[in-house]
Amino acid sequence: MLAKRIIPCLDIKDNRVVKGVKFLGLKDAGDPVEVARAYDQQQADELVFLDITASFENRKTLIGLVEKIAQNIFMPFTVGGGVGDIEDIRNLLNAGAEKVSLNTQAVKSPVLIADAAKRFGSQCIVVAIDVKREADHWEVFVNGGRTPTGMDAIDWARKAAKLGAGEILLTSMDYDGTKDGFDIALTKAITGAVHIPVIASGGAGKPEHFYDVFTEAGADAGLAASIFHYEEYSVKQVKDYLKAKGVSVRI
Secondary structure, eight states: OOOBEEEEEEEEETTEEEEEETTEEEEEEEOHHHHHHHHHHTTOSOEEEEETTTTTTTOOOOHHHHHHHHTTOOSOEEEESSOOSHHHHHHHHHTTOSEEEEOHHHHHOTHHHHHHHHHHOGGGEEEEEEEEEETTEEEEEETTTTEEEEEEHHHHHHHHHHHTOSEEEEEETTTTTTOSOOOHHHHHHHHTTOSSOEEEESOOOSHHHHHHHHHTTOOSEEEESHHHHTTSSOHHHHHHHHHHTTOOBOO
C-alpha cells in the first residue's frame, strides 16, 4: 500500500498565511517562509500554497513569494491561485513548484487541464475542487469559494481526471476550519468516482480524523491548516498516531 501523505496548507492573503472557517473570518497565521520552513523540519510529506484571493482579484500568483519558499524547503511543493494559462504554469514550475493547482480557470476552460498535462505531465497538474452541499448534490464553487457554478462535484472530478489531472485536491467548504472531521461522504464519493489520488481537505481537528478519511473514505492524502498552524498537533504527532493504528506513513 502506498504511504498516506500528511500535507499542511498555506492559504496566502496579502503575503501572509491566513486561516478562516468555511472560507470566512480569515485570521493571520504567520510569515509564509517561516511557516513553510517549520513544516519542512517537521517532515511533512508535501506543502500546498494557495494564493486564495488571486482569482477573485484577477491577478497572478505571487511568484516572488513562491521562489522564496522553494529556496527554503526540501519537500514537494504545490502552488495554486490565479493560474490562468500554460505560461503561468511554466513560471510557477520554474519558480520551484513541483505541482500546480488549477481551480477557477480549469472550470472556465477545461481544455487547460489537457493542455497542461500534455505539456508538463499529469504528475504536475492538480485540479482543486471547492465543494458545498446543496440540497441533494455537491456543487462546485470557484473564485475562492465565492461563486457557485451549478456543476456537480462528482461529474467535474470525473471530467478533470479524464482530461489528464494527476490528482484531485478536494475541499469541503461546509467542513473547512470546523475541526469536526473531514467530509467522509463527499470524499468517499469522489475517491469512488476517479482513479487518481485524492487529497482530502476541510475539517481536520485531530489525528483520528486523518485515520477516518484514509480508512473510511479512501483518501490518498489529508490536508490541514488550523491544527498545524496553531500548534494543536504537529505533523509528527499525526504520523505517529497513524503508524500506531497500522496506517502506512513516511516517518
